[in-house]
Amino acid sequence: MIVKFVITFDEIIEQHQPITILKQFIHSGKIPHTLLFVGNDGVGKRTTAVAFAMACNCRHNISGYLSSNHRDDRSLPTGMRYANACGECRSCRNIAASQNPDVILLYPSGALLRISQIRELQQTLSMKPYAAQWRIVIINDAQTLNPEASNALLKLLEEPPSRTIIILTTDHTTSLLPTVVSRCQKIPFNPISSRALAKALKAKNVAAQEADVIAVMANGSFSRAIKMAESYWIFQRNWLINELTALPRRPINAVLALAELISNQKNELADLLTIIYTWFRDLLIYHYNPKKIINSDRGADIDHFSKKSSPSTLLEQLQAIQKAQRLTQSNANTRLTLERMFLQIWTTGTN
Numbered sequence: 001m002i003v004k005f006v007i008t009f010d011e012i013i014e015q016h017q018p019i020t021i022l023k024q025f026i027h028s029g030k031i032p033h034t035l036l037f038v039g040n041d042g043v044g045k046r047t048t049a050v051a052f053a054m055a056c057n058c059r060h061n062i063s064g065y066l067s068s069n070h071r072d073d074r075s076l077p078t079g080m081r082y083a084n085a086c087g088e089c090r091s092c093r094n095i096a097a098s099q100n101p102d103v104i105l106l107y108p109s110g111a112l113l114r115i116s117q118i119r120e121l122q123q124t125l126s127m128k129p130y131a132a133q134w135r136i137v138i139i140n141d142a143q144t145l146n147p148e149a150s151n152a153l154l155k156l157l158e159e160p161p162s163r164t165i166i167i168l169t170t171d172h173t174t175s176l177l178p179t180v181v182s183r184c185q186k187i188p189f190n191p192i193s194s195r196a197l198a199k200a201l202k203a204k205n206v207a208a209q210e211a212d213v214i215a216v217m218a219n220g221s222f223s224r225a226i227k228m229a230e231s232y233w234i235f236q237r238n239w240l241i242n243e244l245t246a247l248p249r250r251p252i253n254a255v256l257a258l259a260e261l262i263s264n265q266k267n268e269l270a271d272l273l274t275i276i277y278t279w280f281r282d283l284l285i286y287h288y289n290p291k292k293i294i295n296s297d298r299g300a301d302i303d304h305f306s307k308k309s310s311p312s313t314l315l316e317q318l319q320a321i322q323k324a325q326r327l328t329q330s331n332a333n334t335r336l337t338l339e340r341m342f343l344q345i346w347t348t349g350t351n
């Protein structure tokens with residue numbers, strides 16, 4: 001049995017557009033030396049870059065071999081090379097196992113990509129590739145390049161070494177030097193649809209109802225969806241929803257204690273506020289279009305609690321939550337902000 005180590009284009013979730021562009025580069029034999037993959041965290045930029053490195057160097061590709069497993073590519077005009085990796089040849093296996101010295105991945109060191117890293121890269125690139133047809137450099141999170149590192153990189157982008165492709169990945173281009181951006185061919189990546197995320201989660205044995213909710217809450221990010229599934233996000237959400245539904249019956253001390261408890265979860269504050277917002281959003285939306293609720297696994301509760309609140313009250317509560325989201329992002333006193341928000345929910349809520 002042949003073990004597939006792969007990350008080939010076929011296994012990447014959605015991203016049909018960038019993959020089509022990359023395949024065209026390989027087919028035409030005209031591969032730009034500098035590429036910029038732009039898209040949110042967790043949508044598959046790095047995975048696609050590795051798959052591209054594989055496809056560029058796949059031995060079956062180079063020899064013009066067409067695998068019978070990939071008949072779709074047979075329709076291509078003769079002379080065009082096959083644009084996906086086989087995932088099985090030595091080159092593919094080495095790349096998948098991170099054992100190919102010609103595929104270089106750079107990550108921020110701490111919060112930044114530093115000049116020392118770019119200098120080291122320059123040193124490496126001044127030598128010939130070891131064995132690969134194409135040496136591929138993947139610079140992840142290029143938005144973290146500091147100014148000196150950006151300037152050093154610019155030199156490489158202006159005169160890329162032969163048989164070398166430099167791929168930068170970033171979630172936005174605004175913090176990159178315009179000269180860096182203009183040197184690269186930009187390839188946009190879209191958020192992954194919630195339908196595809198749900199399917200991917202179910203394939204990893206996440207329970208169907210849980211997968212459906214996480215898929216909507218993960219903002220189109222595969223890595224975020226996986227993290228949510230692995231960290232038992234659903235339990236945290238259930239706890240918080242239970243607190244919210246019990247809130248109107250609780251004494252004021254319990255309301256303030258909840259505000260304090262959540263204000264102490266600094267790293268998860270934004271996520272917790274999103275859960276709170278989504279809950280009240282569902283209660284409001286349920287009045288008009290029950291099919292559009294996000295917390296679909298809590299449908300019975302939403303039905304029950306939605307009927308207890310008028311749309312105008314829910315709208316007021318949503319505005320209070322949005323205000324708290326804004327204020328906590330702008331370094332306001334978190335505890336006071338949350339106290340105000342929960343008190344407003346408490347005073348407007350009904351049993």
Ligand SMILES: [Zn+2]
Binds near residue numbers: 057060087090
């Ligand atoms: Zn191969």
